[in-house]
Amino acid sequence: MVIAVHYFVSIREALDCELEKLELPDGVGTVNELIAHLVSTHGEKWISVFDNTQVLVAVNHEMTDRDAVIAPGDEVAFFPPVTGG
Secondary structure, three states: OEEEEEEOHHHHHHHOOOEEEEEOOOOOOEHHHHHHHHHHHHOHHHHHHHOOOOOEEEEOOEEEOOOOEOOOOOEEEEEOOOOOO
């Protein structure tokens, strides 16, 4: 399964990555499983980003939660919560 993963704002800066296209292994079918795969593939720096439960996620431009199912061709985006002032 190939998906596109976008990282925005401070997440992009922390990970030094804006976009990656991934071939996911069998068993990765939800956002939570994607996060576990990213952390195991990329290492410790990624753990600190995704341990933050306030990281927002969208699948195909629709806000969702980490239990959302992902499918081949999907676009998954991670970004920090919006703050106002």
